[in-house]
Each structure stands twice: as structure tokens, then as C-alpha cells.
Amino acid sequence: MICAWTPIAFGRARFTCIAACLAAFAPGLAHAQGGPSPEKMIRTMDDDGDGRISRDEWRRLPQAFNRVDRNGDGYATAEELDAFLKMRFSDGSAPRRDGNRPGGEGSAPPLGAKSAGYEIIDTHVHLGGAPKQRDFDAAMEEALSKLPERHIAIAVLLPLPQHGRNPNKYDHWELRRVVRSDRFRVAGGSGILGKMLYSAANVSENEKEEFRAAAEAMAKTGIVAFGEIGLYHLATPRAGNVFGFTPLDHPLLDVLGEVAAKYGLPIDVHLDVVPEDMDLPKQLQGAGNPGRLRANLEGFERFLTRNRRTKIVWAHVGFESTPYRTARLCADLLGRHDNLFMSIRLPRGSPMPSSAMDSGGRLKDEFKRLFTEFPERFVFGSESMYGSRVSRLYANEFVMYQSLLAQLPPEVARNIASENARRIYPLGGGKAVSSVR
Numbered sequence: 001m002i003c004a005w006t007p008i009a010f011g012r013a014r015f016t017c018i019a020a021c022l023a024a025f026a027p028g029l030a031h032a033q034g035g036p037s038p039e040k041m042i043r044t045m046d047d048d049g050d051g052r053i054s055r056d057e058w059r060r061l062p063q064a065f066n067r068v069d070r071n072g073d074g075y076a077t078a079e080e081l082d083a084f085l086k087m088r089f090s091d092g093s094a095p096r097r098d099g100n101r102p103g104g105e106g107s108a109p110p111l112g113a114k115s116a117g118y119e120i121i122d123t124h125v126h127l128g129g130a131p132k133q134r135d136f137d138a139a140m141e142e143a144l145s146k147l148p149e150r151h152i153a154i155a156v157l158l159p160l161p162q163h164g165r166n167p168n169k170y171d172h173w174e175l176r177r178v179v180r181s182d183r184f185r186v187a188g189g190s191g192i193l194g195k196m197l198y199s200a201a202n203v204s205e206n207e208k209e210e211f212r213a214a215a216e217a218m219a220k221t222g223i224v225a226f227g228e229i230g231l232y233h234l235a236t237p238r239a240g241n242v243f244g245f246t247p248l249d250h251p252l253l254d255v256l257g258e259v260a261a262k263y264g265l266p267i268d269v270h271l272d273v274v275p276e277d278m279d280l281p282k283q284l285q286g287a288g289n290p291g292r293l294r295a296n297l298e299g300f301e302r303f304l305t306r307n308r309r310t311k312i313v314w315a316h317v318g319f320e321s322t323p324y325r326t327a328r329l330c331a332d333l334l335g336r337h338d339n340l341f342m343s344i345r346l347p348r349g350s351p352m353p354s355s356a357m358d359s360g361g362r363l364k365d366e367f368k369r370l371f372t373e374f375p376e377r378f379v380f381g382s383e384s385m386y387g388s389r390v391s392r393l394y395a396n397e398f399v400m401y402q403s404l405l406a407q408l409p410p411e412v413a414r415n416i417a418s419e420n421a422r423r424i425y426p427l428g429g430g431k432a433v434s435s436v437r
């Protein structure tokens with residue numbers, strides 16, 4: 001059983017929910033009989049069968065993992081689980097890795113009941129995950145059932161970036177085919193247009209016009225954005241995605257920028273920022289990434305400067321596999337480029353170096369300043385992959401989105417939750433779907 005979002009649990013304190021979650025997944029444990037043992041937990045979560053639960057495999061709240069993993073090696077072992085469960089149920093709270101009890105000094109402030117339950121617009125959602133998971137009907141079923149409990153008023157569905165080696169060739173019409181609720185909007189372009197973008201940058205005038213015509217035709221179908229466009233997409237081990245990039249001075253990228261501006265559509269881009277040429281970081285080895293990463297920050301700024309009238313939504317702030325997208329860098333870029341927006345993504349597992357929240361669920365000061373300084377430039381983009389294995393593993397992440405909002409001034413929170421998205425995307429009312437291909 002998985003802890004669902006409940007305003008009541010939230011209203012009291014962040015830790016109440018964690019405790020509730022633990023109690024929920026260990027019903028009866030306090031009464032000893034019938035409760036899950038460490039062995040049972042390992043059996044249900046240990047996907048690779050190495051006898052312990054890695055961060056990636058953990059299917060409960062990330063904070064709980066940090067408390068279980070006492071030695072911080074990234075694995076929850078039977079011994080650690082045993083110690084944790086005993087501690088948890090002997091006195092009602094588990095110690096953190098630093099030995100302090102939750103609620104002590106340095107933990108996040110309790111969250112007010114009135115701050116919970118913001119209506120969210122999720123601007124970055126996929127159906128299906130890995131290339132072979134293409135049952136969009138089943139994915140739509142799952143999304144439909146999840147949206148209300150997650151307080152998501154509107155979800156923007158994007159086809160995944162499809163680089164050369166990614167066999168998952170599809171675009172907006174396939175997503176549109178399964179849409180069965182006015183809670184959804186559809187973006188497009190990563191299939192048809194991506195095919196041309198992810199290839200060589202020396203294109204003829206003819207190819208440019210062909211691309212423009214394809215982009216315009218797509219804009220007229222009622223899509224609400226172009227994307228997801230992989231400007232620089234590092235593959236992450238275990239995620240099953242592939243490395244791919246678009247040259248940032250690609251003439252077709254500028255054509256896309258022109259068409260997007262003409263139709264008032266933002267472009268959702270994925271760019272793992274690389275400030276300077278560097279060797280591939282260790283944690284990214286073995287996923288098919290190149291051994292040497294090429295600097296892309298200056299190229300990205302040139303692209304933003306050339307396309308000043310085009311709204312660019314840079315996805316995944318707070319979620320990059322490298323540590324370079326800091327709050328400081330984001331503030332610098334937002335200060336220089338009025339056409340730049342960002343979508344916030346929270347990790348489903350443990351925090352990453354670039355995460356906006358720490359392992360205790362507290363919004364980091366530098367991100368709080370960033371969101372408050374640029375209150376109209378951020379939206380949510382969860383990268384939920386409905387219908388995939390990942391989506392079933394992490395049911396609690398939207399509790400974290402509400403927690404982030406609750407730690408911001410209410411007017412900033414409302415902007416980020418939904419109002420900015422309504423300004424940036426032409427979401428309209430009712431069904432923004434058409435059968436035109």
C-alpha cells in the first residue's frame with residue numbers, strides 16, 4: 001500500500017505524512033504479526049536481485065530512504081531496514097542519518113494546513129516510458145486515475161525526444177488519439193521535427209522550407225507547445241534513455257523558434273548544462289554517453305538571444321544528472337533572457353546535487369530566493385511517465401510538489417502551481433484537441 005496525498009497528513013507536519021506512509025506500508029507491524037519484515041521489503045523492491053534496495057529501487061518517500069540508509073552508501077540492507085523498523089515502531093519516530101530526531105533543530109518548518117492543496121498544471125508529462133512501452137491507452141487510463149488525487153488540473157503531454165538511436169518514433173497525433181479528458185493538452189514536434197533537428201546542421205534552403213511547413217502544419221493542429229526537444233540530453237544509467245543533442249546553432253532550430261513565436265507556442269527543451277568541455281563524470285558512465293562532454297552554455301545563450309520573441313521553457317530545474325545547474329546560474333540566465341522560463345522537477349528518489357529540496361524535504365534557501373526573485377518564470381514539469389514501470393514506483397512525488405509550494409509565499413506558489421503556465425502556454429478552455437494530423 002502506498003501513501004496517497006492527504007491534506008490532513010500535510011496539514012500537521014511533513015513528518016506526519018512520512019510516519020503515516022511508514023505506517024501505511026507496514027500495517028500491523030507495530031502489532032508484530034503480519035507486518036512486513038526487512039526480507040519482505042527487499043523481496044518486493046529489490047529489482048536487480050542483489051539482496052538490498054538501491055535508491056533507484058526504493059518505492060517509498062525519499063526521506064525515509066535517507067533514514068534507513070544509515071551509512072549513506074546508497075543501499076538499504078536487511079540490517080539497516082531491521083534497525084530502522086525497530087526504531088520507528090519502538091518510539092514512533094526514526095532517527096535521521098545525523099542521529100537527530102525529525103522535528104528537531106534544522107528540520108523543515110511545519111506546513112500550514114491552508115497552504116496545502118494547490119491546483120497544479122503539470123507542463124511536462126509523458127505517456128509510456130522506455131522505447132518499448134507504447135501502450136498509450138493503458139497509460140491514459142493510469143493518468144486519468146492519478147490526476148485528481150495529485151491536484152493536477154491540466155497535464156501537458158509531450159512526445160519523448162527521439163534521437164537517432166531511439167526507435168520510439170511517434171508524435172503528437174498518437175498522444176492525441178488517446179486523450180479522453182479536457183484535463184490534457186498535447187505538445188508536438190519531437191518526432192517529426194526532431195528527426196530533422198537531430199541530424200547534421202548543414203541544411204539546404206529547401207530543407208529549411210520543408211521544416212517550416214511541417215512546423216506550421218503542426219502548430220495549426222492545436223498543440224500547446226513544441227517539444228520535448230533534446231538540445232543536450234545525457235543518458236542516465238538504468239533509465240533506458242539515450243544520449244542525443246541538437247547543435248545549438250542549427251538553422252532549423254531558429255526556424256522552429258520563428259514558427260513558435262508566430263503561433264505563440266513555447267518550446268520545451270531539455271538541456272543538461274555543460275559549462276565547459278569536460279570528461280564524462282563517473283556517475284554517467286556506462287549509459288552510452290560520449291567520453292567527452294562539450295560546452296553548451298554559451299551556445300544555449302546564443303540560441304536564446306537569436307530567438308528573443310520565442311518562449312523557451314528549459315525543463316528540469318532541480319533535476320540534472322550533473323551539478324552545474326545551480327540556482328545562481330538559473331538566476332543569471334533569467335536575468336539576461338526575458339524569453340527564458342523553467343520547469344521544476346523534483347527527484348523521485350533521493351535528492352541530487354542540483355535538487356531544489358534537501359533530503360529532509362526542506363526547500364533550499366538559494367532556490368527559495370530564486371523562485372521569489374523570478375516568480376513569473378517557473379512552472380512545474382514533473383516528467384511523470386504514466387503507464388511506465390517508473391510511474392507505478394513513485395506515487396508520492398506530488399506530496400513533495402505541494403510541500404515545495406507550501407514553503408513559498410502564497411502568491412509565488414500560485415504562480416508556480418498554475419498561473420504562470422496559463423500565461424506561457426495557450427491552454428485555452430475545454431478540449432484543445434483536434435483530429436487534424
Ligand SMILES: [Zn+2]
Pocket residue numbers: 124126160228383
Ligand atoms: Zn521529458
